[in-house]
Amino acid sequence: MTQTKRNPSVVIIGAGMTGILMTIKLRQAGITDIVVLEKKESVGGTWRENTYPGAACDVPAHMYTYSFEPNPNWSRFFARGPEIKQYFEHVVNKYDVARDIRFNEAVTDAHYTDGKWTVKTNKGQTYIADFIVCATGILHHPQFPNIAGLGDFKGAKFHTAQWDHSVEITANTRVGVIGTGSTAAQAIPELIKTGAQVSVFQRTPQWLMHLPDFTFSKTSRKLMTRFPIITKFHRNTGKFFLEHFFTKAVTGQFIQKHLLSFLCKANLRLSIKDKALREKLRPHYQVGCKRVIINSTFYKGIQKPNAHLITEGIERITETGIITKDGNHHELDVLVLSTGFNAFNFMRPMNLVGRNNVHIDKAWAHKIKAYRSMLLSDYPNFFLMLGPNTPIGNFSVIAMSEVQTDYVIKLIDKWRDREFDEFEAKQQAIDDFTAYVKEGLKGTSWVGGCQSWYLDADGDPILWPYTWQRWVDEMKDPQMEHINTTTF
Numbered sequence: 001m002t003q004t005k006r007n008p009s010v011v012i013i014g015a016g017m018t019g020i021l022m023t024i025k026l027r028q029a030g031i032t033d034i035v036v037l038e039k040k041e042s043v044g045g046t047w048r049e050n051t052y053p054g055a056a057c058d059v060p061a062h063m064y065t066y067s068f069e070p071n072p073n074w075s076r077f078f079a080r081g082p083e084i085k086q087y088f089e090h091v092v093n094k095y096d097v098a099r100d101i102r103f104n105e106a107v108t109d110a111h112y113t114d115g116k117w118t119v120k121t122n123k124g125q126t127y128i129a130d131f132i133v134c135a136t137g138i139l140h141h142p143q144f145p146n147i148a149g150l151g152d153f154k155g156a157k158f159h160t161a162q163w164d165h166s167v168e169i170t171a172n173t174r175v176g177v178i179g180t181g182s183t184a185a186q187a188i189p190e191l192i193k194t195g196a197q198v199s200v201f202q203r204t205p206q207w208l209m210h211l212p213d214f215t216f217s218k219t220s221r222k223l224m225t226r227f228p229i230i231t232k233f234h235r236n237t238g239k240f241f242l243e244h245f246f247t248k249a250v251t252g253q254f255i256q257k258h259l260l261s262f263l264c265k266a267n268l269r270l271s272i273k274d275k276a277l278r279e280k281l282r283p284h285y286q287v288g289c290k291r292v293i294i295n296s297t298f299y300k301g302i303q304k305p306n307a308h309l310i311t312e313g314i315e316r317i318t319e320t321g322i323i324t325k326d327g328n329h330h331e332l333d334v335l336v337l338s339t340g341f342n343a344f345n346f347m348r349p350m351n352l353v354g355r356n357n358v359h360i361d362k363a364w365a366h367k368i369k370a371y372r373s374m375l376l377s378d379y380p381n382f383f384l385m386l387g388p389n390t391p392i393g394n395f396s397v398i399a400m401s402e403v404q405t406d407y408v409i410k411l412i413d414k415w416r417d418r419e420f421d422e423f424e425a426k427q428q429a430i431d432d433f434t435a436y437v438k439e440g441l442k443g444t445s446w447v448g449g450c451q452s453w454y455l456d457a458d459g460d461p462i463l464w465p466y467t468w469q470r471w472v473d474e475m476k477d478p479q480m481e482h483i484n485t486t487t488f
């Protein structure tokens with residue numbers, strides 16, 4: 001007699017893009033015992049937090065969309081943050097995801113004993129589960145700069161991921177922005193548009209690539225609704241461009257690499273008229289070493305009379321502004337910290353304890369690594385979404401989460417079919433995978449000698465150095481020879 005499949009209990013941590021996706025896919029696979037624990041009051045993760053002016057995706061919106069839920073109504077080529085958040089809310093409503101979400105519950109502890117995970121939250125609740133899926137995001141923990149006097153500033157001060165909308169910024173406001181990454185490149189032109197005096201404190205210039213950002217007309221949206229093939233065409237074109245041009249350029253393909261370099265350099269040359277300003281904005285590292293910024297507004301904004309690019313290093317922050325190394329005091333009313341995220345936290349801080357009482361901080365004390373970016377040794381029946389060496393670069397993270405979700409479901413399915421009760425990555429498999437990735441990193445732009453948020457303490461980028469297709473192929477089926485299984 002054939003046995004029916006087991007129905008596991010699954011705790012998903014986080015209700016951002018990945019947690020929503022995981023809930024839908026698990027349900028579609030027939031798994032019904034799901035609890036999603038979300039520390040904040042609503043869904044959307046990144047797009048709930050990042051409400052700074054100009055927030056937008058920098059991959060084409062039709063590509064930044066779940067494959068099973070195309071959106072013919074995107075209003076722009078690069079959709080703005082509020083519209084992206086609305087999209088996720090629409091998906092949550094359509095698939096009734098919220099019924100499994102417990103909002104305002106942050107996971108503080110997760111402990112594995114006797115084949116089960118015990119998960120505790122800041123509300124004092126305890127959940128017992130067969131599986132944990134950490135969908136806690138990569139760019140989630142704001143990073144603050146280590147600059148003397150940061151705490152002394154008496155004006156309004158906030159990180160871009162915690163934008164204080166109660167602070168009015170008008171033509172008379174003196175705003176200082178620290179940082180020049182992707183977020184700063186989106187926010188600075190919007191600040192400049194208010195007429196405020198905007199001082200941009202640049203430590204390192206960035207390479208910017210111009211891609212036209214246009215609105216989709218009502219007619220074209222109607223056509224896309226009527227003929228889904230047009231929406232699909234937009235998506236596939238975006239994917240083709242990212243996969244065969246962008247990803248290959250930064251992973252070392254000769255033609256794409258040189259073309260990307262040419263386009264970024266030409267963008268700087270053609271966009272910035274003043275030679276002195278152009279030289280200040282010219283990076284002295286190879287294109288792609290830091291994440292290439294896709295942007296069509298920063299160069300225009302920084303040339304406006306109320307924009308001031310300051311390249312002197314910061315000496316210290318005072319009660320009323322910033323002193324630069326040349327002794328100048330820049331008086332400010334508002335200080336914006338566009339200083340990125342701590343990408344190496346992953347699911348931490350969390351009291352995550354695996355088999356044999358191994359704490360995650362101990363497991364990762366020497367290096368943050370995971371087999372196929374997702375599985376750890378000593379952490380049975382545990383999945384880390386978008387873990388180290390997921391191909392995060394200039395590609396849609398949604399596409400990555402979709403591939404990883406299928407992988408999770410395939411492994412859980414084996415458990416459901418009673419092939420095993422417990423699985424975890426072999427330590428050797430984790431080490432081999434890390435070595436395999438490291439070998440590939442040698443040819444990439446990311447090891448081009450610059451400092452970037454991609455690099456871990458050993459200077460190894462936490463990215464995937466091979467092609468997108470290779471990653472998809474290798475993630476297609478769990479290779480069970482790399483995984484330890486136990487049957488109780």
Ligand SMILES: Cc1cc2nc3c(=O)[nH]c(=O)nc-3n(C[C@H](O)[C@H](O)[C@H](O)COP(=O)(O)OP(=O)(O)OC[C@H]3O[C@@H](n4cnc5c(N)ncnc54)[C@H](O)[C@@H]3O)c2cc1C
Pocket residue numbers: 013014015016017018019037038039040043044045046047050055056057058059064105106107108135136137138139140183347350385386395396397398
């Ligand atoms: C400004 C910005 C722009 C971006 N633009 C793009 C882009 O153009 N294209 C792209 O592909 N990617 C982009 N990204 C990356 C983006 O983070 C991902 O695309 C995507 O949103 C990640 O979704 P996620 O659900 O994995 O993580 P998140 O969106 O970070 O969601 C994680 C969720 O987990 C919750 N959580 C975390 N810890 C706990 C805990 N202990 N207990 C309970 N809940 C917890 C958080 O509250 C959050 O809701 C951007 C990121 C930023 C910051």
